[in-house]
Amino acid sequence: MLKRRALAFSLAGLAALAPFGASAQGGYPNKPIRVIVPFAAGSTTDIIARAITDKMGQSMGQQLVVENRGGASGTIGQAAVAQSAPDGYTVMIHSSSHTVSPHTFAKLPFDTEKDFIGVTPISSTPNVLVISPSKNMKTLGELLTAARSRPGSMNFASAGQGSATHLNAEKFKLAAKIDAQNIPFKGSAEAVTEVMAGRVDYYFSPIAPVIGQIRNGQLVPLAVGSPKRAAALPNVPTTAEAGVPGSEFNFWIGMMVPAKTPREIVSRLHDEVVKALNTPEVKERFTTLGADAWTLSPEQFDAYIREEIRSNAALVKAAGLEVQK
Numbered sequence: 001m002l003k004r005r006a007l008a009f010s011l012a013g014l015a016a017l018a019p020f021g022a023s024a025q026g027g028y029p030n031k032p033i034r035v036i037v038p039f040a041a042g043s044t045t046d047i048i049a050r051a052i053t054d055k056m057g058q059s060m061g062q063q064l065v066v067e068n069r070g071g072a073s074g075t076i077g078q079a080a081v082a083q084s085a086p087d088g089y090t091v092m093i094h095s096s097s098h099t100v101s102p103h104t105f106a107k108l109p110f111d112t113e114k115d116f117i118g119v120t121p122i123s124s125t126p127n128v129l130v131i132s133p134s135k136n137m138k139t140l141g142e143l144l145t146a147a148r149s150r151p152g153s154m155n156f157a158s159a160g161q162g163s164a165t166h167l168n169a170e171k172f173k174l175a176a177k178i179d180a181q182n183i184p185f186k187g188s189a190e191a192v193t194e195v196m197a198g199r200v201d202y203y204f205s206p207i208a209p210v211i212g213q214i215r216n217g218q219l220v221p222l223a224v225g226s227p228k229r230a231a232a233l234p235n236v237p238t239t240a241e242a243g244v245p246g247s248e249f250n251f252w253i254g255m256m257v258p259a260k261t262p263r264e265i266v267s268r269l270h271d272e273v274v275k276a277l278n279t280p281e282v283k284e285r286f287t288t289l290g291a292d293a294w295t296l297s298p299e300q301f302d303a304y305i306r307e308e309i310r311s312n313a314a315l316v317k318a319a320g321l322e323v324q325k
Contacts, residue, residue, distance in 0.1 A: 028088055028264075028265055028268060029060055029061075029062040029088065029089065030062070031062060031089065032062055032063045032064070032065050032089075033060075033062060033063070033064045033065070033088070033089050033090075033091060034065055034067055034084075034089060034090045034091070035049060035053050035064050035065060035066045035067065035091050035092070035093055036067050036069050036077045036080055036081050036090065036091070036092045036093075037049045037066055037067070037068050037069070037077065037092075037093050037094075038069050038070060038071075038074035038075070038076060038077025038078055038092070038094055038097075039068065039070050039074060039077070039095075039187070040068055040070040040186075040187055041068045042187075042189070043070075043159075043187060043188060044095075044125060044188065044206035044208050044209065044253070044289070044291075045093060045094065045095045045253050046066070046068060047208060047289060048093070048122060048123055048125070048253045048286075048289070048291060049066055049093040049253075050066055051282055051285045051286070051289075052093075052122055052273060052276050052277070052282060053066060053093075055275075055276035055279050055281065055282055056272045056273065056275075056276050059272055059275055059276065060272055064091075072105075073097060073100075073101060073104065073105075073160050073161065073162045073163060074094060074095070074097045074098065074101060074163075075101050075105060075108060077092065077094070078092070078094065078098065078101065078108075078110060078112075078116075079108070079109045079110050081116070081256070081257075081258055082109070082110035082111075082115040082116065082258060082259075083109075083110070083258075084258050085258070086257065086258040086259060086260040086261040086262075087261070087265075088257065088261055088262070088265035088268075088269070090257070090258065091119070091255055091256070091257050091269065092116070092255065092256045092257070093122065093253065093254070093255050093256075094253070094254065094256060095164050095251065095252065095253050095254075096164040096167070096250070096251050096252050096308070097162065097163055097164050098112065098116075098254075098256070098305070099112065099305055099308040099309045099312050100162050100163075100164070100167055100312050100316070101162065102309060102313075103162075103312055103313050103316040103317075103321075103323070104161065104162035104316060104321055104322075104323060104324060105162075105323065105324050106323050106324065106325050107325075112305075112309060113305075113306060113309060114259060115258065115259050116256045116257070116258065116259060116305075117256060117257050117258070117259055117260075117261055117266055117298065117302065118254065118255075118256050118296075118298055118301030118302045118304070118305055119254070119255040119256060119257060119266055119269045119270050119273065119298055119301065120254060120255055120269075120270045120273050120274070120295045120296055120297070120298065120301055121252050121253070121254040121294045121295060121296055121301060121304075122252075122253050122254050122255060122273060122277070122293070122294070122295070123252065123253050123286065123291040123292060123293055123294055124226065124250055124251070124252050124291070124292045124294040125206050125207065125208070125251050125252070125253060125289070125290065125291045125292070126206075126207060126224040126225065126226035126230040126233075126251065126290065126292075127164070127165060127168045127204040127205060127206055127207075127224065127225040127226065127249065127251050128204070128205055128206075128207050128210065128214075128221045128223070128224045128225070128230065128233060128236065128290075129143075129172070129202055129203070129204050129221070129222045129223045129224070129225065129239070130192075130195060130202065130203055130205055130210055130213075130214065130219040130220065130221055130222070131143065131195065131201065131202045131203075131219070131220050131222060132195060132196055132197065132198040132218075132219065132220070133217065133218070133219075133220055134198040135198065135201065135220075137220065137222065138220065138222075139222060139242070140222045140223045140237070140239065140242035140243065140244070141242065141243060143201075143202065143222055144176055144178060144243070144244075147176075147178040147179070147180060148178060151178075151179045152179045152180075152181070154178070154179075154180040154181075154201045154202075155180055155181040155182070155183050155200055155201050156169045156173075156180050156181070156182060156183065156200065156201060156202050156203060156204070157183050157184075157185060157191035157192075157194055157195055157200045157202070157203035158182050158183070158184050158185065158191065158203070158204075159184075159185060159186075159187050159188045159191055160184050160185065160186065160187070161182070161184045161321070161322070161324070162316075162321065162324075163184075164249075164251045165188070165191070165203070165204050165205065165206070165251075166182060166184065167249065167312065167315060167316075168204040168225045168249040168251065169182065169203075169204045170182070170315065170319040170321070171225075171246075171247055171248075171249050171315055171319075172204065172225060172239055172244060172247045172249070173319070174315075174318055174319060175239075175244050175245065175246040175247035176239075176244045176247065180201070183200050188205060188206065188209040189209065191203050191205065192205060192209055192210055192213065192219075195219065196213065196218055196219060202222075204225050204249075206251065206290075207224075207230060207232050207233065207289065207290030207291070208288075208289040208290055208291070211232060211233075211288075211289075211290055214233070221233055221236045222236075222242070223236060223237055223238060223239045223241075223242045223244075224236055224237075224238050224239070225238070225239055225247065225248065225249045225251070226238060226248065226249065226250060226251070227240075227248040227250060229241075230290050230292075231287065231290070231292060232287070232289075232290030233290065252294065253291075254301060255269065255273060257269070263298075266298050267298070270295075270297070270298055273295065274295050277293045277295065
């Protein structure tokens, strides 16, 4: 009788402890997740981040709280993530600029390759070369003719030195063999305003901030910088199609976490991003933004980032970009 009671007590104790063991191993997430976006609210990266994290939060049963940590071309936000605990409760949604900063800053408080793990890209978001209607140009060929007839007199906007919009323009400039000067701004909003006013000649803008102005005639789209045409602007050719081969630039937005984050958590985050991208609401939102959903496995994304870091080193050197001390 005593043995039976002892056995019953033991089983009851194990049953009581079971939920705690399950929570420790499989209860992720059991509190809100901080999502650092290293750009200002309202930027394309921020808009994409909020679209995807809203759906992820519904699926995961915990809120994903977006925290904008702008400044220094995204490196302030990158540093905050690199220095966070690798427990899955701090993630970063960044852009192609992630692979540029190692080459445009002399010193960084993190190692871009070693201090992050890629979860997955979220979107490929084409940049579109836009100009003011006051420039009286309808094609990319006309822009190139004007640039070549007056070497050094043309300029272009960027959302900051070393930003993806800047690198896209530099790659185009090198491939087109034209001389144009970069006018860096604090973000897309200011850059778009100056181009619309005609004070800056052109801008490789993400589609989302300019799609309204394109549709109402305030901006003229001459080409997209991506490898393929943008679904939101199907009649606008790529820069390669318009006569500038080798100018393609893939502006992506993706999710990363601190190095040493457990692989099971990385896999869970990856699966939740993919799930969110397949919801009708996110698909509709991406169509409005001119963004194409794009995913890779964590291993594939890490390999892609490593390769892009190397290719951007060559681009930054060829463009002669100044390294910030």
